[in-house]
Amino acid sequence: MTSSSSSSSCGSNTLFTLLFHFSRSGACDSDESCCRVLLRDLAAREFNAFLWVSLIAVTALLLARVFRLLCLWVKARSIPGPPCPSFYGHHKLLSRENFTDVLSGLHKKYGSVVKLWLGPTELLVSIKDPILIKEMLLKAADKLPLTGRAFHLAFGKSSLFASSFEMVQKRREALFTELSGKILESENVIRRKAVDSILARIQTFMAKASIDSKMVSQRMAFTMLGATLFGDAFLAWSNATIYEEILMKIAKDARLWASYNVTPVWKRGFWKYQSLCTNLKCLTQDIIRQCKINCMLFGQDHSHRSETENWGKEFASDGPSCSEVVIVNDLIFPELNGHLNPREEEPCRNLMGIMFHGCLTTAGLINNILVSLVTHPQIQDKIYSEITMARNSSLEEGQLDIHKMVLLLATVYESARLVPPGSLIQRCSLKRDLNLKGGATIPAGAGVVVPVQLVQMDDYNWGSDAGDFNPYRFLVKSREGSDILLNNSFSGPAEKIVHTGESSFVLNDPDKNQAFVSFGSGIRACIGQKFVIEGVATLFASLLEHYEIKLHQEAKDNAKPSNFAFQLLSSSQIVFVKRDS
Numbered sequence: 001m002t003s004s005s006s007s008s009s010c011g012s013n014t015l016f017t018l019l020f021h022f023s024r025s026g027a028c029d030s031d032e033s034c035c036r037v038l039l040r041d042l043a044a045r046e047f048n049a050f051l052w053v054s055l056i057a058v059t060a061l062l063l064a065r066v067f068r069l070l071c072l073w074v075k076a077r078s079i080p081g082p083p084c085p086s087f088y089g090h091h092k093l094l095s096r097e098n099f100t101d102v103l104s105g106l107h108k109k110y111g112s113v114v115k116l117w118l119g120p121t122e123l124l125v126s127i128k129d130p131i132l133i134k135e136m137l138l139k140a141a142d143k144l145p146l147t148g149r150a151f152h153l154a155f156g157k158s159s160l161f162a163s164s165f166e167m168v169q170k171r172r173e174a175l176f177t178e179l180s181g182k183i184l185e186s187e188n189v190i191r192r193k194a195v196d197s198i199l200a201r202i203q204t205f206m207a208k209a210s211i212d213s214k215m216v217s218q219r220m221a222f223t224m225l226g227a228t229l230f231g232d233a234f235l236a237w238s239n240a241t242i243y244e245e246i247l248m249k250i251a252k253d254a255r256l257w258a259s260y261n262v263t264p265v266w267k268r269g270f271w272k273y274q275s276l277c278t279n280l281k282c283l284t285q286d287i288i289r290q291c292k293i294n295c296m297l298f299g300q301d302h303s304h305r306s307e308t309e310n311w312g313k314e315f316a317s318d319g320p321s322c323s324e325v326v327i328v329n330d331l332i333f334p335e336l337n338g339h340l341n342p343r344e345e346e347p348c349r350n351l352m353g354i355m356f357h358g359c360l361t362t363a364g365l366i367n368n369i370l371v372s373l374v375t376h377p378q379i380q381d382k383i384y385s386e387i388t389m390a391r392n393s394s395l396e397e398g399q400l401d402i403h404k405m406v407l408l409l410a411t412v413y414e415s416a417r418l419v420p421p422g423s424l425i426q427r428c429s430l431k432r433d434l435n436l437k438g439g440a441t442i443p444a445g446a447g448v449v450v451p452v453q454l455v456q457m458d459d460y461n462w463g464s465d466a467g468d469f470n471p472y473r474f475l476v477k478s479r480e481g482s483d484i485l486l487n488n489s490f491s492g493p494a495e496k497i498v499h500t501g502e503s504s505f506v507l508n509d510p511d512k513n514q515a516f517v518s519f520g521s522g523i524r525a526c527i528g529q530k531f532v533i534e535g536v537a538t539l540f541a542s543l544l545e546h547y548e549i550k551l552h553q554e555a556k557d558n559a560k561p562s563n564f565a566f567q568l569l570s571s572s573q574i575v576f577v578k579r580d581s
């Protein structure tokens, strides 16, 4: 820039002389050298102008960043929290310790809203008070960029799991309508063939002495979700096992690779991870194709039968139908009406995202229920009598009405409460500060987390038995038209359990409890909640009707008295015993 500016006065002279010369003679003595000088001069001026504009733009950007940073520091001052140990904040501490334990200690010391600097520009605020949590979850519309990045790196740009709420809003609404409408209103929440396939698999497990509860939970979750998203074609799909393996491998590394600010293209491990993601995408396209073929087959089938003959049969019998794979056709693949085409990419990403999130969380929940049931055989027996009663009062064969089995539903909720499948809910507000009641202001751009396990294990919210497995806390005893809570509105200590037949209990809506946040809440709450609760309850109704689930003898002998929640986190060796044997 300096050399060009030093020549600029001389340059402007040259330009002026040249223009004067041209205007007088209309020609130059040596055309070529004149043009060269003229062009060089023009280029130097343009380059100069470009440098100035860039300099101003970069300075403005830097100033804006510094200003935002100053605002962040000033606003964060009012939030209590530990002082920063170094320039890098508490980053190192977090990588060494269990995050929930760190937050537990901080909340004890600093109160229900605590800040933590993870670096000079990275502020994290943790909230433990249920009322403030609900308010924050209603107001904070975005997710931490890390989550969006994890989905982006693994599956491509997602319109369901992106950070920005604007990007996901429409797709969320569509999926929510689809799940709560078409699936929940149909007779079977989860496909009957999926339940049969799981029961058949358990039959094969019985040949073994025992089975790992985590492994069997993962298999059940995968089958349940795969059959819901892809239809019955998924159950006969030869690549299902490899799909499950790849999905789990991706889950193991997703956060690590997303944690890099700059994509680590120089690492070999990253490319291995990317190739896993590509394989998963190819397999997803394969199952979509199978689905499509299946759907077309059923379409042909329909044309051979009369309308009236088909009505009801599709749902009553265990035969699949196009209408049952409607989620595939109408929502997730709106473009898939003709042949597979490049636009198939987009729904593929969302499907992989749902399989990823849904399988991990649902498997965690199923494992919790299995461990809870084997460690509380008396509850299992009561659920079994609930199932028998429902079966006896039902006129039809097939799936039972789980709404009549309140203890079973309460067991599902209680298992989700004790060890929530996700330990942290994380949100942020990218553009606006969050002003919460009580005066707390969380600056825009700060990450906000809810330590779900701390909130759901807090004696203050759940009573002195908060650490125990007690599904009755979700039940209300109904006596002659009046409802009496078994444990006072979730906050007092649980009353002694008095069991007088399940029909006298009703479910106390867990969503009305501020301290139940396993599925999040507010503007970006989980849209699979109802589907998962009812689907998993349906699965366990069939499972417990046919099998008693027990802890393996060896596991029983080795069991040490330990924290029950900790026991849920780990897997247990269990056995399935056929009931009529």
Ligand code: HEM
Residues within 6 Å of the ligand: 137, 143, 160, 161, 162, 168, 172, 225, 354, 357, 358, 359, 361, 362, 365, 420, 421, 422, 425, 426, 427, 517, 518, 519, 520, 521, 522, 524, 525, 526, 527, 528, 529, 531, 532
């Ligand atoms: C036990 C099973 C599940 C649990 C515990 C669970 C939990 C959660 C949680 C805690 C969130 C974040 C909520 C928030 O930020 O407030 C979430 C988001 C979400 N869940 Fe689930 N989930 C489960 C299963 C499912 C299933 C089966 C589906 C789909 C069929 C699903 C679809 C979603 C979607 C699409 C989001 C993202 C919402 C958004 O970011 O806007 N979930 N889930």
